Amino acid sequence: MSTSKSNVHAHKAEIFCKDESRVDWHSKALWTLREKRDRAAGSIPEWEQLRQIGSEMKLHTLTHLTEYLEEFEQNCIKNNIKVHWAKDGAEHNRIVHEILAKHHVKKVVKSKSMLTEECHMNPYLEERGIEVIDTDLGERIIQLAEMPPSHIVVPAIHMKKEEVGDLFHEKLGTNAGASDPLYLTRAARQHLREKFLSADAAMTGVNMAIADKGAVVVCTNEGNADMGANLPKLQLHSMGIDKIVPNLESAAVILRTLARNATGQPVTTYSSFYRGPQDGGEMHVIIVDNGRTDMLKDKILAEALKCIRCGGCLNTCPVYRRSGGHSYNYTIPGPIGIAVGAQHDDTNSIAWACTLCGSCSYVCPTKVPLDKIIHHHRRLKAEAGKLPYGKSNYMPLVGKFMASETALNCSMGIARMALKILPGSLLKPFSGAWGKYRELPVAPNSSFEAWFKKNRG
Amino acid sequence: MSSKQHILNALKSAAMAPHAMPTIDVAPRIDDLVGQFEANLITVAGTLHREGGLVNLQATVDEHIAQGMQVISMVEGISGNREVSATAHELSDIDYAVIPGDCGVAENGAIWVNTKNLGHRVTPFICENLLLVIEAKSIVANMHQATSLMTLAPGEFGTFIAGPSKTADIEQALVVGAHGACSLNVYLT
Numbered sequence: 126m127s128t129s130k131s132n133v134h135a136h137k138a139e140i141f142c143k144d145e146s147r148v149d150w151h152s153k154a155l156w157t158l159r160e161k162r163d164r165a166a167g168s169i170p171e172w173e174q175l176r177q178i179g180s181e182m183k184l185h186t187l188t189h190l191t192e193y194l195e196e197f198e199q200n201c202i203k204n205n206i207k208v209h210w211a212k213d214g215a216e217h218n219r220i221v222h223e224i225l226a227k228h229h230v231k232k233v234v235k236s237k238s239m240l241t242e243e244c245h246m247n248p249y250l251e252e253r254g255i256e257v258i259d260t261d262l263g264e265r266i267i268q269l270a271e272m273p274p275s276h277i278v279v280p281a282i283h284m285k286k287e288e289v290g291d292l293f294h295e296k297l298g299t300n301a302g303a304s305d306p307l308y309l310t311r312a313a314r315q316h317l318r319e320k321f322l323s324a325d326a327a328m329t330g331v332n333m334a335i336a337d338k339g340a341v342v343v344c345t346n347e348g349n350a351d352m353g354a355n356l357p358k359l360q361l362h363s364m365g366i367d368k369i370v371p372n373l374e375s376a377a378v379i380l381r382t383l384a385r386n387a388t389g390q391p392v393t394t395y396s397s398f399y400r401g402p403q404d405g406g407e408m409h410v411i412i413v414d415n416g417r418t419d420m421l422k423d424k425i426l427a428e429a430l431k432c433i434r435c436g437g438c439l440n441t442c443p444v445y446r447r448s449g450g451h452s453y454n455y456t457i458p459g460p461i462g463i464a465v466g467a468q469h470d471d472t473n474s475i476a477w478a479c480t481l482c483g484s485c486s487y488v489c490p491t492k493v494p495l496d497k498i499i500h501h502h503r504r505l506k507a508e509a510g511k512l513p514y515g516k517s518n519y520m521p522l523v524g525k526f527m528a529s530e531t532a533l534n535c536s537m538g539i540a541r542m543a544l545k546i547l548p549g550s551l552l553k554p555f556s557g558a559w560g561k562y563r564e565l566p567v568a569p570n571s572s573f574e575a576w577f578k579k580n581r582g
Numbered sequence: 583m584s585s586k587q588h589i590l591n592a593l594k595s596a597a598m599a600p601h602a603m604p605t606i607d608v609a610p611r612i613d614d615l616v617g618q619f620e621a622n623l624i625t626v627a628g629t630l631h632r633e634g635g636l637v638n639l640q641a642t643v644d645e646h647i648a649q650g651m652q653v654i655s656m657v658e659g660i661s662g663n664r665e666v667s668a669t670a671h672e673l674s675d676i677d678y679a680v681i682p683g684d685c686g687v688a689e690n691g692a693i694w695v696n697t698k699n700l701g702h703r704v705t706p707f708i709c710e711n712l713l714l715v716i717e718a719k720s721i722v723a724n725m726h727q728a729t730s731l732m733t734l735a736p737g738e739f740g741t742f743i744a745g746p747s748k749t750a751d752i753e754q755a756l757v758v759g760a761h762g763a764c765s766l767n768v769y770l771t
Binding site: 154157158169171174175177178181182184185187188189190191194195198203204205210211212216260261262263266279280281282284285286289306307309310311314317318321322338339340346347348349351352355356366371373374375376377378380381388390391392393394395396397398399400401402403412414418419421422423424427428 | 588589608626703708729746749757763
């Protein structure tokens, strides 16, 4: 990451927006997910009740994390699961490498884990001679394309099938020009099956960790997590401290909303509960902080940890849909990416990749107040003297100006007059970035104040 | 200081006030559980066989065997042509696996499968096609009810299976058959 202009959200979004038809296609693909989500949510009358329970259950867990983490660890030990604790990404990677090196592992099959992305684990292991194969189809596509994910649930949503076809032709030897999703998926199935059967170890993320059972829950549609974890004798599961739920009943609530909110399915194809290793196998769980306890120290940011990573907020976000997942300068894009990542954003721009429309908060299955958190991030940036260039210069002036009734009324009068009599081309430069993709407004005849005095006063 | 202690110490500075655990009391929809189950199973690309039970299933299995397919059965009363192998990897050529489920969930078409009697945990995933058997009376309304029926003793592995494996990672086009089974047929007894 660098602080250069090239990583600023608006700049990256501008690159993404150069191909307008592609932006429309991207936006529409995500909106389709949103519509499927609406149908799934609308089909169960208790939807709002489940959101409320989900929110309160997560709040309860987050405010009793010490007890639940300790209970989880004790129960894991009873189930012959080895538990490790990592303060940060570096320690997580070191622990994973130690376990793998001890077992002379050369090849790891991994299912989706945003946490291992956050820790930049793949390059760490690869530098140490361990091959990491992402097994979720979308993740495998972007791994072969050497790109980061652009979405947390559908990581290759930014790619067209023709591009995947070309990539598979080059990397997997599929027919040149073939782009049929069924054909390409079958090719990937065959390619990855060979990897599953020859892997020395498997890694997965964790959707939920059940404290009173000492079990981890992993949800996939493709079956890749279970094909991985149940073939080699060594399985590793990485989880953030926020993944804990108290019991099975709590897990059931999340399982009811997770897939419905993500893709509109009633549930993921596989919701797998690992409560111990296979016969003769070894199971490790790595519990990671990596900044989460810092977020818990701020009661507004803390609520971001209620997130269950369904991706619903990305699909509904007007900015994400039209700027793409690679514009955020953080591993996780979209509203939740801003909420959990803005503090790490050295461009100090992603907190402004938001219209504060609040759509994300309304679709969130655990009621994470995303717009409130994003707004709070702006305040934190301002307080830390890290407002993006320009904003720190003109915002205090704008504040003073707008606080003065006389100054505001006087200049608005001039602006109305100017909009009526001067040509747009002369005025447009004064509107700055705002006017780049917008037409100037039609000036009203009077101010609202004058209108109100006349008609309602 | 261990990393565990470091994390637990950091949690002492957490800012949110303690929140009570909410009551989970969600009204189930209990009309026509089998009908609800079937509708949702179809949504997740599975097929339900309501009639005929194990007799019907054995006839299907016999047909597959006659066609040269490799069939492993873990359901009592159904015989295939393969036994549990020494290693999980040897199951990679299984065409059909017949496996018992503990209970079905009407609201989403999922079936709870505990793998403790399967020999290898990977069996329901590695097979090309999956045949699950559940008792009609084991179908419950929703996931809340399923948690009281699902078995998961210490050390065990179990999974809710809702349909065959699938993906929509290439341009959102649904493809049935990703890494797990490519089809799912459910037989009621």
